[in-house]
Amino acid sequence: MGKNNAVFLEMIEWFDPTGEEMVHRIPEKGSGEIKFGAQLVVRESQVGVFFYNGKAIQVFGPGRHTLKTGNIPVLNKIMAIPWGFTSPLRAEVYYVNMKVFTGWKWGTRHPVAFKDSELGLIRIRAFGQFTVQVVQPLLFVNSIVGTVPSLSTMDITEYFSDLLVSRLNDHLGEHLDSIFNLPGTYAELSKGLQQRLQQDLARFGLAMPHMFINSITPPQEVQRAIDDRSKLGLFKDLGDLTRLKTAMAVEKAADNPAASGQGMGMGLGMMMPAMLSQYFQPQARSSEASPTTDQQICPDCGHSLSRNAHFCMYCGHQILVFRKCTNCAKNLTPNAKFCVRCGTPAEQKESSRKCPHCSADILSNSVFCNQCGERI
Numbered sequence: 001m002g003k004n005n006a007v008f009l010e011m012i013e014w015f016d017p018t019g020e021e022m023v024h025r026i027p028e029k030g031s032g033e034i035k036f037g038a039q040l041v042v043r044e045s046q047v048g049v050f051f052y053n054g055k056a057i058q059v060f061g062p063g064r065h066t067l068k069t070g071n072i073p074v075l076n077k078i079m080a081i082p083w084g085f086t087s088p089l090r091a092e093v094y095y096v097n098m099k100v101f102t103g104w105k106w107g108t109r110h111p112v113a114f115k116d117s118e119l120g121l122i123r124i125r126a127f128g129q130f131t132v133q134v135v136q137p138l139l140f141v142n143s144i145v146g147t148v149p150s151l152s153t154m155d156i157t158e159y160f161s162d163l164l165v166s167r168l169n170d171h172l173g174e175h176l177d178s179i180f181n182l183p184g185t186y187a188e189l190s191k192g193l194q195q196r197l198q199q200d201l202a203r204f205g206l207a208m209p210h211m212f213i214n215s216i217t218p219p220q221e222v223q224r225a226i227d228d229r230s231k232l233g234l235f236k237d238l239g240d241l242t243r244l245k246t247a248m249a250v251e252k253a254a255d256n257p258a259a260s261g262q263g264m265g266m267g268l269g270m271m272m273p274a275m276l277s278q279y280f281q282p283q284a285r286s287s288e289a290s291p292t293t294d295q296q297i298c299p300d301c302g303h304s305l306s307r308n309a310h311f312c313m314y315c316g317h318q319i320l321v322f323r324k325c326t327n328c329a330k331n332l333t334p335n336a337k338f339c340v341r342c343g344t345p346a347e348q349k350e351s352s353r354k355c356p357h358c359s360a361d362i363l364s365n366s367v368f369c370n371q372c373g374e375r376i
Helices: 075-079 137-145 153-175 186-202 220-232 238-255 257-267
Strands: 021-026 039-042 046-052 055-060 063-066 091-097 101-107 112-116 120-134 150-152 211-217 295-297 304-306
Touching (some): 021 137, 039 046, 046 137, 055 137, 091 137, 150 153, 153 186, 153 211
Antiparallel strands (some): 021 091, 021 150, 039 063, 101 120, 112 120, 120 211
C-alpha cells in the first residue's frame, strides 16, 4: 500500500500483539492509496472504520470486505501525474478493538474534600478498578482518536481516572451522609457510580461493564474515631471501655518491664486497633449480563437490536453514532448544525467551569467540588 504499489491490490488486516491497543490505523504513516477491490479482513473482536477522502464511509464488522475507491491499479499513477505521482484519492482504515479492557486502576492522586454530616469537612482517598469497552467505534475515533496512528489504554487511562474521581465525589455527596456508614455500602456505591459514569463515557462511544471501589480511606484520626465508635457498641457505658483500655495498658507494660515507666504513659494513647482497611475489600462483581455477541443496543432508546441492524426498529435512530451534543449528549447526524433537542451549536466545545467557592477547576456538570467539598 502507498506510493510504490502501483499494480497490486491490498490485503488489509491487523493483529494486536500487546492486548492493550484500542485503535490502530492502516497505513500507520499518513494516508494511503487503497485501490478499488482491496480486501479488508476484520476479526470477531474487531471493527474496521473506513475513511475515504477525509470522511468516514462505512464501519465493517467481522468478515472479509471489498473496498471501493477511485484508485485503479496502474491507471491511478497515470492520473496522479499532476500531483507528483501521488493520488489525491486518499484512504485509511482504523481498526477498533471491541474487546473488554480489564485491569484499569483509578485512584485519588490527592485527597479530596468530603463534607461529613458528623465530622464536618474531611479529606478522603479512594481506589478501585474498572473495565472499558468501545461500543460506538466511529464516535470513539472522531472524539478521542483523531488522526493518531494508534491509541493504547495507557494514553487515556489518566483522563478517565480523573473523571471517575470527580464523579465519585458527586456520588458520595448525594448518597453518603457520614463516613461511619461506609462499611457494607460498597456494592451499592459502586453500582450507582457506574451508572453515573455511563453517561460520561457514552459521549465518547465507550461503556463501562464493571466498576469496583476497593477502598475509601479517611484520615488516620478519623479511622481511630470510627474504631472507638464501634467499640462503644460492645459496652453499656464509657466506664467499661475505660477499664478495658486501662487493663490493656497494664498488660502491655508488664510484658516490657524495662520500659514500664514509659509504657504506662504511652500505652493509654496507643490503644487504638488497626486501621479499618480490612473492611474496605473489593465487592462482588455486578450480576448484570452484557448484551450477547449477536445483539447491539440502540444508542438513543436503549432497545436490543440485531447485530447487523443499521437503524433502530423502535425509534428509527441510526445505529452508527458520528458525534454527540456537548450540552445534552443527544446523538447528532453528520451534517447537523444544531442539536435537535436543546439547540446547542453542533461545533460547540464543552466549556470548563470553576467552583464559585474556591475557584478550583471542575467538570462542566459536577455537583460537588473536589477541593472544598461544597455543593456547586
